[in-house]
Amino acid sequence: MKTESNLEKMFNAGHFAVTGELGPPKSANLETTLHHAEEMRNHVDAYNITDNQTAIVRTSSIGVAANLVQRGMEPVVQMTCRDRNRICLQADLLGAVSFGALNFLCLQGDHGNFGNETGCKNVYDLDSTQLIQAVKNMRDDGVFVGGDKLEHPLPKVFIGAVANPFADPFEYRALRLAKKIAAGAEFVQTQCIFDLDRFEKWMEQVRELGLHKKVKIMGGVTPIKSVGAARYMQNNVSGMIVPEELVQRIKGAEDKKKEGLNFAIETIKRLQEIEGVHGVHIMAIAWEEIVPEIVERAGLYPRPAVN
Amino acid sequence: MIVGERKPLAEIAELLEPFRKILVLGCGTCVTVCLAGGEKEAAETASALAVLRKKAGKEAEIDTQTMVRQCEYEFIDEDKDKLDNYDAILSLACGVGVQTMTTRLPEKIIMPGLNTTFMGYPLEQGVWTENCLGCGDCELGLTMGICPITRCSKSMMNGPCGGSQEEKCEVSKDVDCAWHLIYERLLKLGMAGRMAVIQPPKNWATSHHGGPRTSVREDVRLENGK
Numbered sequence: 001m002k003t004e005s006n007l008e009k010m011f012n013a014g015h016f017a018v019t020g021e022l023g024p025p026k027s028a029n030l031e032t033t034l035h036h037a038e039e040m041r042n043h044v045d046a047y048n049i050t051d052n053q054t055a056i057v058r059t060s061s062i063g064v065a066a067n068l069v070q071r072g073m074e075p076v077v078q079m080t081c082r083d084r085n086r087i088c089l090q091a092d093l094l095g096a097v098s099f100g101a102l103n104f105l106c107l108q109g110d111h112g113n114f115g116n117e118t119g120c121k122n123v124y125d126l127d128s129t130q131l132i133q134a135v136k137n138m139r140d141d142g143v144f145v146g147g148d149k150l151e152h153p154l155p156k157v158f159i160g161a162v163a164n165p166f167a168d169p170f171e172y173r174a175l176r177l178a179k180k181i182a183a184g185a186e187f188v189q190t191q192c193i194f195d196l197d198r199f200e201k202w203m204e205q206v207r208e209l210g211l212h213k214k215v216k217i218m219g220g221v222t223p224i225k226s227v228g229a230a231r232y233m234q235n236n237v238s239g240m241i242v243p244e245e246l247v248q249r250i251k252g253a254e255d256k257k258k259e260g261l262n263f264a265i266e267t268i269k270r271l272q273e274i275e276g277v278h279g280v281h282i283m284a285i286a287w288e289e290i291v292p293e294i295v296e297r298a299g300l301y302p303r304p305a306v307n
Numbered sequence: 308m309i310v311g312e313r314k315p316l317a318e319i320a321e322l323l324e325p326f327r328k329i330l331v332l333g334c335g336t337c338v339t340v341c342l343a344g345g346e347k348e349a350a351e352t353a354s355a356l357a358v359l360r361k362k363a364g365k366e367a368e369i370d371t372q373t374m375v376r377q378c379e380y381e382f383i384d385e386d387k388d389k390l391d392n393y394d395a396i397l398s399l400a401c402g403v404g405v406q407t408m409t410t411r412l413p414e415k416i417i418m419p420g421l422n423t424t425f426m427g428y429p430l431e432q433g434v435w436t437e438n439c440l441g442c443g444d445c446e447l448g449l450t451m452g453i454c455p456i457t458r459c460s461k462s463m464m465n466g467p468c469g470g471s472q473e474e475k476c477e478v479s480k481d482v483d484c485a486w487h488l489i490y491e492r493l494l495k496l497g498m499a500g501r502m503a504v505i506q507p508p509k510n511w512a513t514s515h516h517g518g519p520r521t522s523v524r525e526d527v528r529l530e531n532g533k
Contacts, residue, residue, distance in 0.1 A: 086508060110477070128468070130465065133507075169471075179465060239469040
């Protein structure tokens with residue numbers, strides 16, 4: 001078994017990392033998901049797989065991760081605290097490590113009343129910070145949350161967290177990242193960036209606290225396909241800021257898809273210039289086939305090889 | 308206090324459908340204060356039910372009474388004799404009252420007339436809000452009087468999630484983000500440093516997750532537990 005994830009090696013070698021998001025389907029047929037994964041195989045360093053995103057039932061993140069590992073692709077397994085208690089979270093982590101998953105992104109998860117099972121019981125036994133710490137304690141100290149010991153050491157998993165510079169209270173958001181780092185986060189993925197000014201202000205705070213030297217930060221980028229998509233994210237997706245100026249820019253363009261794509265590429269280029277940003281996470285939701293073009297046009301292709 | 312809401316009349320009617328002599332029994336404490344199950348609501352419920360039964364061609368004899376508290380044997384015993392001669396009692400108490408009545412008077416049929424909603428307080432006339440989940444291990448000392456377990460939709464212990472925007476919770480624009488409130492309060496009190504302290508996983512065994520709870524005070528207990 002590998003001792004270090006490809007993603008971690010990429011960061012450690014000083015490369016600007018690229019990950020792509022895969023959203024599992026509402027069925028056990030993974031043909032389309034795996035097809036998307038193949039399309040971006042040479043363009044991303046790892047695949048981030050969502051865990052019942054927006055509280056909609058889908059194939060599990062771990063299920064897709066197993067399929068990727070079989071195909072020689074590296075997953076970043078998302079784990080939310082919404083659906084599983086500490087017993088299941090820890091058990092699933094062990095299960096995923098057993099087939100070779102090494103990157104785990106620990107997050108709270110959208111509340112259950114957003115999705116297609118609004119009558120569900122929201123678990124939230126651990127919160128995201130506690131989950132990060134639980135994974136770290138399993139790996140570094142060989143202990144479970146309850147204090148019992150693992151029978152064998154956990155391979156070196158790479159612990160991720162999320163950060164949202166577009167949530168409030170804004171002045172607390174860098175401190176919140178500091179807390180997650182203290183809990184054990186080693187890489188962080190941000191909410192989709194559409195308001196670059198606010199993102200840069202947040203990065204200033206991050207640098208003031210020296211956090212960019214303690215954690216690998218991946219900016220979240222989503223290409224906008226249409227005015228409708230922009231409006232939807234502006235009004236319906238929690239924790240997002242889509243500036244009106246951007247909506248108008250896309251609205252005013254002759255080729256709206258192309259304009260959305262241009263903005264995403266501009267964003268990635270700008271991210272590469274910001275001190276303390278170590279990579280990009282591309283969330284091309286329902287537009288996965290565009291990922292190779294984005295990576296190429298952002299000057300991030302070919303992907304470097306690391307050992 | 309315990310806050311409740313009366314069940315829809317149609318549901319009450321369905322529960323009482325097999326019975327002819329019915330007592331609608333109000334409760335004089337919490338649910339009287341929250342205007343859900345006191346004397347007035349018992350009278351309203353009884354007359355509405357009578358109309359409904361008449362319309363359905365299945366007339367019923369419906370009386371009303373109100374007990375001081377349906378959640379204590381003492382008060383149940385006081386009024387016990389007045390509860391005879393009914394096929395069923397529609398209790399307008401909270402779930403605690405309905406079950407205490409059932410336990411004390413097992414020969415009687417007690418039906419719930421309310422949905423017990425939460426422990427909370429009146430925010431303004433006609434509006435009540437939840438602020439305690441009864442987790443059995445009060446955290447208010449950490450957060451200076453604002454409960455993250457109850458008032459954060461995700462019961463987070465370590466700060467606001469990414470869904471907090473403009474002081475509101477991602478679940479609804481009508482819900483305040485508890486962690487925004489806690490943050491502001493700690494700032495005002497000069498205690499913002501507390502936000503950086505990692506709170507370990509909560510012991511939920513003190514809450515309902517540990518199974519139904521019983522609280523024992525040996526110092527005030529009578530011999531034989533009576």
